[in-house]
Amino acid sequence: MKHIAxxxxxxxxxxxxxxxxxxxxxxxxxxxxxxxLIEEAVRAGIVKELIVRESYQVPxxxxxxxxxxxxxxxxxxxxxxxxxxxxxFAVCEMKQASAQLERGRYLLLDRLQDPGNVGTxxxxxxxxxxxxxxxxxxxxxxxxxxxxxxxxxxxxHLPVISMPLEEAVNALHxxxxxxxxxxxxxxxxYQTIAPMDALGLIIGNEAQGVAPELLSYCDExxxxxxRGKAESLNxxxxxxxxxxxxASVD
Amino acid sequence: MKHIAxxxxxxxxxxxxxxxxxxxxxxxxxxxxxxxLIEEAVRAGIVKELIVRESYQVPxxxxxxxxxxxxxxxxxxxxxxxxxxxxxFAVCEMKQASAQLERGRYLLLDRLQDPGNVGTxxxxxxxxxxxxxxxxxxxxxxxxxxxxxxxxxxxxHLPVISMPLEEAVNALHxxxxxxxxxxxxxxxxYQTIAPMDALGLIIGNEAQGVAPELLSYCDExxxxxxRGKAESLNxxxxxxxxxxxxASVD
Numbered sequence: 001m002k003h004i005a006x007x008x009x010x011x012x013x014x015x016x017x018x019x020x021x022x023x024x025x026x027x028x029x030x031x032x033x034x035x036x037l038i039e040e041a042v043r044a045g046i047v048k049e050l051i052v053r054e055s056y057q058v059p060x061x062x063x064x065x066x067x068x069x070x071x072x073x074x075x076x077x078x079x080x081x082x083x084x085x086x087x088x089f090a091v092c093e094m095k096q097a098s099a100q101l102e103r104g105r106y107l108l109l110d111r112l113q114d115p116g117n118v119g120t121x122x123x124x125x126x127x128x129x130x131x132x133x134x135x136x137x138x139x140x141x142x143x144x145x146x147x148x149x150x151x152x153x154x155x156x157h158l159p160v161i162s163m164p165l166e167e168a169v170n171a172l173h174x175x176x177x178x179x180x181x182x183x184x185x186x187x188x189x190y191q192t193i194a195p196m197d198a199l200g201l202i203i204g205n206e207a208q209g210v211a212p213e214l215l216s217y218c219d220e221x222x223x224x225x226x227r228g229k230a231e232s233l234n235x236x237x238x239x240x241x242x243x244x245x246x247a248s249v250d
Numbered sequence: 251m252k253h254i255a256x257x258x259x260x261x262x263x264x265x266x267x268x269x270x271x272x273x274x275x276x277x278x279x280x281x282x283x284x285x286x287l288i289e290e291a292v293r294a295g296i297v298k299e300l301i302v303r304e305s306y307q308v309p310x311x312x313x314x315x316x317x318x319x320x321x322x323x324x325x326x327x328x329x330x331x332x333x334x335x336x337x338x339f340a341v342c343e344m345k346q347a348s349a350q351l352e353r354g355r356y357l358l359l360d361r362l363q364d365p366g367n368v369g370t371x372x373x374x375x376x377x378x379x380x381x382x383x384x385x386x387x388x389x390x391x392x393x394x395x396x397x398x399x400x401x402x403x404x405x406x407h408l409p410v411i412s413m414p415l416e417e418a419v420n421a422l423h424x425x426x427x428x429x430x431x432x433x434x435x436x437x438x439x440y441q442t443i444a445p446m447d448a449l450g451l452i453i454g455n456e457a458q459g460v461a462p463e464l465l466s467y468c469d470e471x472x473x474x475x476x477r478g479k480a481e482s483l484n485x486x487x488x489x490x491x492x493x494x495x496x497a498s499v500d
Contacts (some may be wrong), residue, residue: 120484129477150484157479191498227379227497229407234370234400237490240483244491247477248441 003054003070007078011069015051015079018091021141028094030143033081038062038090040153046092051079053087066090081145094143097132097159101171103198104131105247108165108179110214111138111205112235118142119150120236121203121243126154128243133158134200136165165202169217172200181210181218182242190222190241195248203242206235253304253320257328261319265301265329268341271391278344280393283331288312288340290403296342301329303337316340331395344393347382347409351421353448354381355497358415358429360464361388361455362485368392369400370486371453371493376404378493383408384450386415415452419467422450431460431468432492440472440491445498453492456485 004011017023018031029048032041041047047066052058054070071079076087107125112118118140122133135142142148142160161168169179179200180193202218204210215221224238233241254261267273268281279298282291291297297316300308304320321329326337357375362368368390372383385392392398392410411418419429429450430443452468454460465471474488483491 120487123480124483124487126478127474127476127480127483152480152482154478154480224377224494226377228376228404230373230377230402230404232402233374233377233490234486236484237370237374237487240487240490241494244474 001068001070004075005072007074009075012075012078015089015091019079019081019145021144024094024141024143029091030094030148031079031089031091031145032148033079033089033145034086034149035088037148037153038088040156041090041092044095044156046095046156047090048093049091051075051089051091056088082149097161099161099163101134101161101168101175102131103175103177105196105198106130106132106134106168106172106200107239107243108134108136108168108200108202109139110136110165110202110210111208112203113140113206114235115140115144115146116150117206117236117239119147119152119155121239122147122151122158122160123154124236124240124243126151126158128247130158130243130247133160134165134168135160135162136168165214166217169200169214178219179217180220180222180246181215182223182238183209183215183221184223187221187223189225190245191225193220193222193246195246199246201242201246203235203239251318251320254325255322257324259325262325262328265339265341269329269331269395271394274344274391274393279341280344280398281329281339281341281395282398283329283339283395284336284399285338287398287403288338290406291340291342294345294406296345296406297340298343299341301325301339301341306338332399347411349411349413351384351411351418351425352381353425353427355446355448356380356382356384356418356422356450357489357493358384358386358418358450358452359389360386360415360452360460361458362453363390363456364485365390365394365396366400367456367486367489369397369402369405371489372397372401372408372410373404374486374490374493376401376408378497380408380493380497383410384415384418385410385412386418415464416467419450419464428469429467430470430472430496431465432473432488433459433465433471434473437471437473439475440495441475443470443472443496445496449496451492451496453485453489
């Protein structure tokens with residue numbers, strides 16, 4: 001156990017770097033905050049360092065493979081990304097999920113920008129029983145603090161695979177698995193497409209949708225009918241409706 | 251057209267009151283912000299005053315029934331609830347929806363606390379073709395700025411009725427319309443309940459769910475199965491899945 005009082009300490013500078021995408025990529029580590037998320041990360045076996053306010057009693061099960069640091073308020077201020085921080089953090093190791101797509105249901109994210117949307121989609125994919133999430137280039141970094149908080153821990157449950165979406169579509173097609181792209185034009189209502197025990201479902205950028213070239217590789221195009229006077233659905237809500245529809249065979 | 255330069259002007263003080271629930275209730279008016287929402291409010295015929303920065307060209311169609319005020323940055327600062335304000339506001343009149351529940355589909359909100367959730371639920375109910383939203387006591391004020399922004403204008407499309415939920419359930423029952431409550435215990439999967447052309451769907455408080463007494467009046471209890479390791483769904487996502495499921499007969 002080591003105590004760190006100053007925000008200028010060299011170790012704190014290393015932790016601070018984990019608040020940026022660049023720093024996370026360089027070290028293959030990321031920082032999480034709050035008891036609930038740390039509990040989930042401990043279960044996933046990825047916690048390397050625990051960083052807590054002095055008064056905090058670290059549960060024994062948390063310490064097994066992790067170094068423990070206590071910190072002063074000055075350090076909490078520097079690391080906290082939430083307004084009401086509990087002053088409890090952990091440095092975790094990224095576990096690269098196998099890039100092999102087994103037979104199953106996958107959510108594919110094409111250039112999604114909003115961290116809250118992406119995190120909520122990962123959480124919903126987990127709840128719906130999907131087997132993994134494929135994150136294409138141009139989608140917000142899933143190790144961004146806002147994404148992780150919105151996943152509510154599902155980032156640690158579900159394989160999250162970074163790869164070009166064309167590759168993922170190819171890998172699914174080689175196994176005879178259909179890929180469904182969401183689109184407004186040339187699309188059919190999702191309700192007319194039956195649930196499937198294996199599929200790829202592509203959700204596109206909040207404003208532009210799925211990229212046209214990627215859409216051209218899809219076996220079907222699905223849209224969600226809007227019946228009232230609303231112009232559109234919230235992106236995370238739309239994803240939830242589709243995830244639960246296509247997974248509802250069990 | 252009147253110009254107001256000082257945030258201390260008496261008219262500005264009246265506008266500021268509309269940022270509080272008390273001020274809104276006293277005047278039966280509320281304040282909205284941003285071009286898109288004002289466009290929708292103009293179409294709904296509820297705009298009484300337009301408040302814009304001096305450089306802004308007010309569309310002719312907006313002015314028909316509204317007084318126009320131009321304001322300086324100091325006033326914008328006082329009224330703006332968003333970080334990147336366009337400096338365009340409108341004072342609107344609350345239109346009390348008829349408390350008569352016609353035959354149709356209604357979303358009932360029981361003590362929902364998060365403004366973003368409530369706004370997104372109203373938006374999704376509109377998109378799914380529901381006929382109205384009944385807001386019970388204890389749910390966040392739907393004229394709260396965050397709620398209105400999350401509805402993306404659906405607050406002006408859809409009847410939003412404030413009444414005790416027991417009354418709403420009675421009114422639906424008198425017409426032979428089933429009411430479905432969401433619950434985790436003693437509930438069946440929503441997928442086993444068929445879509446309906448008329449129903450009441452009750453969504454409960456984010457942490458506590460639907461109040462037990464209210465639940466006891468329901469004809470069915472529905473839950474959304476969680477298949478992966480996620481503990482729960484985001485409340486707005488859960489509502490979206492149910493709204494689209496029960497409305498999918500058309």
